[in-house]
Amino acid sequence: DTEVTQTPKHLVMGMTNKKSLKCEQHMGHRAMYWYKQKAKKPPELMFVYSYEKLSINESVPSRFSPECPNSSLLNLHLHALQPEDSALYLCASSQDPRTGWRTEAFFGQGTRLTVV
Amino acid sequence: TQLLEQSPQFLSIQEGENLTVYCNSSSVFSSLQWYRQEPGEGPVLLVTVVTGGEVKKLKRLTFQFGDARKDSSLHITAAQPGDTGLYLCAQTGANNLFFGTGTRLTVIP
Numbered sequence: 306d307t308e309v310t311q312t313p314k315h316l317v318m319g320m321t322n323k324k325s326l327k328c329e330q331h332m333g334h335r336a337m338y339w340y341k342q343k344a345k346k347p348p349e350l351m352f353v354y355s356y357e358k359l360s361i362n363e364s365v366p367s368r369f370s371p372e373c374p375n376s377s378l379l380n381l382h383l384h385a386l387q388p389e390d391s392a393l394y395l396c397a398s399s400q401d402p403r404t405g406w407r408t409e410a411f412f413g414q415g416t417r418l419t420v421v
Numbered sequence: 422t423q424l425l426e427q428s429p430q431f432l433s434i435q436e437g438e439n440l441t442v443y444c445n446s447s448s449v450f451s452s453l454q455w456y457r458q459e460p461g462e463g464p465v466l467l468v469t470v471v472t473g474g475e476v477k478k479l480k481r482l483t484f485q486f487g488d489a490r491k492d493s494s495l496h497i498t499a500a501q502p503g504d505t506g507l508y509l510c511a512q513t514g515a516n517n518l519f520f521g522t523g524t525r526l527t528v529i530p
Contacts, residue, residue: 309463338517345525346523347507347509347520347521347523350517350518350519350520353517361517395464397463409454409469410454410464410466410518412463412465414461414463415462415463
């Protein structure tokens, strides 16, 4: 099983809503990532979790709140988003943060988020 | 974080043509990966290069890592419509992965 599963696939939310994106992998990977991808742009790193601890936060606004409840799950909690936050949100995982630079990152299909 | 510039940004070619995509950095890479992303999907790893001067082949794709490990190229021979997608080089760090600016390739049948 080399799959990273993201739910939901599509999400439309208002600026006052609270929603969560979910990501799951069962490959035993200990590094998990959230990326944001705008149309026709490359993915931009948002957060990195290493052994269930937040290790990198790329100056992401506090309206995005990540959570890693266990080694298989990664959530992204959304609150008071703006229309410009509309994008494809990708989750990824890789095997071992200590050797991450030599290992493959597996990506989910993403959640297409629209903020209205 | 290094700035990874890819060129060209967009490329539209006829089926059967050859093409080369470039990835350049202002600093030395520890290692570099190439990914392809198709519409509606996440990126999928094509190759990892580690050693300066390294050349790797994957069917019709040839990847080269510069001797100084500051640049890389991807050459596709006899492009097919199935090669259409966004090609991304990526800098790999201790536990992070930063993507280049991307090359969007369209192969016209």
